[in-house]
Amino acid sequence: MQSNKAYTYVVLIYIISFFLYFFWQDFGGYNDFQWLGLQYLIFFNIGITISKCLGSFLVIRGAKKTLEISVFLAILVVVIGYIIVMLVSHYILWEYKLSYYYEVFRVYSFIRFSSFQDLIFPFSVMLVIEVAFEYFRQYKEQQNLRFEKTQAELSFLKxxxxxxxxxxxxxxxxxxxxxxxxxxxxxxxxxxxxxxxxxxxxxxxxxxxxxxxxxxxxxxxxxxxxxxxxxxxxxxxxxxxxxxxxxxxxxxxxxxxxxxxxxxxxxxxxxxxxxxxxxxxxxxxxxxxxxxxxxxxxxxxxxxxxxxxxxxxxxxxxxxxxxxxxxxxxxxxxxxxxxxx
Incomplete structure (x- = not known):
């Protein structure tokens, strides 16, 4: 129960931290967007954070579940999920930010190398969090098994x-x-x-x-x-x-x-x-x-x-x-x- 709470807190801190990171990046160039208003930047970065961070969370959790079935299927979930999250976040980026600077919608490709790059950071951090908590979960289970075994052996002797x-x-x-x-x-x-x-x-x-x-x-x-x-x-x-x-x-x-x-x-x-x-x-x-x-x-x-x-x-x-x-x-x-x- 305590590990589940810790996991929830870490994921929340992860999402809030990236929101602040994305917002600070845009706030640095606030002069370019001041005519949109500060409230606009806040809502825009909330959308970007949800798409990138929550999307990464869902993809990695889904891959973890499918890993029990097949390694190939888990890799497939990661690849397809990464692309979907990238497209969704890029669509939000285009619709609410970049479209103000690009007159022709169709000439700006949705699939760009920079879009893949932008997602690597939040995706990698979420992956590290999941791997770390899975390691500690397995370690705790092993410790519990050892404790149960010791208790059973003591009961056996008694x-x-x-x-x-x-x-x-x-x-x-x-x-x-x-x-x-x-x-x-x-x-x-x-x-x-x-x-x-x-x-x-x-x-x-x-x-x-x-x-x-x-x-x-x-x-x-x-x-x-x-x-x-x-x-x-x-x-x-x-x-x-x-x-x-x-x-x-x-x-x-x-x-x-x-x-x-x-x-x-x-x-x-x-x-x-x-x-x-x-x-x-x-x-x-x-x-x-x-x-x-x-x-x-x-x-x-x-x-x-x-x-x-x-x-x-x-x-x-x-x-x-x-x-x-x-x-x-x-x-x-x-x-x-x-x-x-």
């Missing part, structure tokens, strides 16, 4: 494993050490693999799909111990190429979200379904879970759930641009989340 999840996992392992030592050892190995994956493999922009699947399996092993038999967990991983590369921990927020908000009503079925399908160069990830008001939502849950879902949208927009699908919906107390790319 959303990897919440302290709430880590605390509960350690607590679960602690009690299993007393009751079921072997299960506690297995669970501790799962947690160790998860942390190792996050600390080392996730430093890369992409990871093999196999490592991401192993990570999700470790996560679900831990969650199954935490939820006991209250929830039915269904998983289906169909992977054609285990070395298929994708951004690390992209699916984690959806899985964590499902475990945090799954229903816990003993009178009805409570389940989580996780499907992953990879074939050719496409991958689809679907998470489905029952949910209702029986879920106890802590502040920590809400915090990391919100970060996670926003993080997916930001990361996919930054990495995949528009070549992805991310959908969430809630129907009949069943929450659906889907990622495709």
């Amino acid at each position: 959303g990897q494993i919440s302290p709430h999840f880590l605390f509960n996992t350690i607590n679960t392992i602690f009690w299993l050490i007393i009751k079921k030592p072997k299960e506690a050892q297995s669970l501790l190995l799962n947690l160790s693999d998860m942390l190792r994956y996050q600390l080392y493999d996730c430093e890369n922009d992409v990871v093999p799909l196999k490592k991401e699947v192993d990570y999700l399996n470790d996560l679900m092993s831990i969650e199954k111990h935490r939820k006991n038999n209250d929830i039915t967990i269904n998983t289906l991983f169909e992977v054609e190429n285990e070395q298929f590369e994708l951004p690390p921990l992209l699916f984690l927020p959806l899985v964590e979200n499902a475990f945090k908000h799954v229903s816990r009503d003993p009178r009805s079925e409570n389940y989580i379904t996780i499907n992953l399908h990879q074939e050719n160069n496409k991958i689809s990830f679907l998470v489905e879970n029952t949910t209702d008001n029986s879920v106890i939502k802590t502040k920590e849950d809400k915090k990391y759930s919100g970060i996670g879902l926003q993080n997916i949208e930001k990361r996919m927009a930054l990495i995949l641009k528009e070549n992805y699908i991310f959908e969430t919906s809630l129907t009949d107390n069943i929450f659906y989340a889907k990622i495709e790319f």
